[in-house]
């Protein structure tokens with residue numbers, strides 16, 4: 082019997098018979114699509130081949146994909162997942178984008194052993210990752226797309242139920258850089274490398290500044306960074322008065338200006354017209370069959 086310690090929660094859970102923090106057993110997928118709202122080197126013109134996995138090892142109170150992080154989805158086998166890789170290739174995707182994959186890493190590795198896609202594999206995760214599990218992705222994950230959500234562990238504890246996010250994410254990002262040390266593009270699409278995402282939260286600019294400071298030290302100011310300004314209250318946000326409104330344009334402007342002054346030369350910034358729930362995919366249907 083193998084006990085699950087795939088992520089830093091280290092539940093030591095027998096996932097065949099009991100739930101760990103993520104409350105997931107076999108692979109489950111909520112949605113498969115060609116997604117056009119990722120960063121330009123991920124979405125390109127034809128779209129990113131996104132596979133939205135169900136469940137999460139963080140479960141942030143403001144999760145912008147709340148329904149699927151809390152369980153929506155269909156159980157599939159590794160061979161079915163390999164089949165989905167092929168269908169995304171056939172549909173013209175620029176890459177295979179594994180969204181919130183951490184708790185299914187075993188099944189994903191099995192799927193890649195069955196069928197290794199000819200496209201870059203994007204590991205699109207919440208940043209709360211174990212270095213040991215990341216090492217198992219050597220030769221599998223071509224592009225890392227981690228969040229770096231918090232430098233302030235008090236916020237991490239309050240919103241994502243983890244008290245060591247900052248240290249864990251810092252180590253995870255250093256490991257990802259070791260695994261993919263050079264950012265490589267082909268016709269504008271990232272083939273190898275890392276893009277670090279940070280969602281700017283309302284009333285949390287100090288947190289954002291410290292995250293940027295840490296990236297500049299742990300990676301460098303040449304790191305590709307995506308500063309996301311599309312926060313809207315979602316999930317349980319309304320239980321937290323400071324999270325109960327969209328990000329203000331002024332807050333986002335200050336975050337962008339801080340990144341510019343710190344010397345980040347490869348930052349992606351957003352047009353805040355994307356700060357609307359209408360840009361959040363409809364998880365009640367999957368354009369490509371799961």
Ligand code: SF4
Pocket residue numbers: 085086087088089090091092093094096100101102103104105138183184185
């Ligand atoms: S993947 Fe799930 S069960 Fe395994 S350690 Fe993480 S939260 Fe716990």
